[in-house]
Amino acid sequence: MTDSQEPLIQIGKLAKQLAITTRTIRYYEEIGLMGPSKRLSGCARSYNQDDVLRLKFILKLKELGISLKEMLDLAESFDTHNQDFDTITPRVLEILDLHIGKVDDKIAKLASLRSVIVNYRSRISELLQSQSTA
Amino acid sequence: MTDSQEPLIQIGKLAKQLAITTRTIRYYEEIGLMGPSKRLSGCARSYNQDDVLRLKFILKLKELGISLKEMLDLAESFDTHNQDFDTITPRVLEILDLHIGKVDDKIAKLASLRSVIVNYRSRISELLQSQSTA
């Protein structure tokens, strides 16, 4: 959709808009997550609506705990201009499922940790009791 | 209990026993998690039963996701031999309570993260459905 005469935005504004730093945006480009950005006359990076959507998608996945490296595996699915959902989203679903599993594992481990700490706490507490009453 | 004539074990054997590397054990000593180890004649590190228990406890907590830095906060509570509970345990209880709180926070955050991922997943899944039926 956003191909020829669309509004272009510069890196500083984009960063502020998404509450990240310009360094982060350049870094994503550096590792190939954002693709080489088009430059204005003075070499300044410019972003169109597709780019913004892509970056928003990256941030969304990051928020969900997906690593940048994992996103690189998914690189094709970041093309918001491509509407071929049949081939693209199944992989995203796979990765999301994998992450749900990981999160479940972490929750289980933390719950177990909690009971370990609580047990330890009560053992010490008991010792303290018997000490003060002796 | 394990004070004078107890079996001493060397670093290589201990590492193999716990399925870690000697580097890991030395590293824990280096950052102060394990305390300076007693040496044999030839400067070789030796470990008694208390040391082994301490290391096992460290590995247990690590397995549960506690960072080495966090363990350093809990350092005093690792002394399985110290019986001076009057002065020590109140502080330990404080620290443990604090960590129980932290763990609860982490659990809550992960639970919320999980639902976010699940929601996102189902939105994508729906897109896929409507695509294939169209």
Add this chain to the structure above:
DNA sequence: CATATGCCTTCCCTTTACGTAAACTTACTC
């Protein structure tokens, strides 16, 4: 013109939990 932004690139810094030599002792064994 001078100053102030905003952008550019390059490069080193940071944290965590070790891995991996390099160079050397000590001990056991043939």
Add this chain to the structure above:
DNA sequence: GAGTAAGTTTACGTAAAGGGAAGGCATATG
């Protein structure tokens, strides 16, 4: 006495995700 195995210290390397500073263009404005 040479070899092998296990120990020692010192010290540089690694991944992840950027942070932050140095030094240099370009533009806007008083």
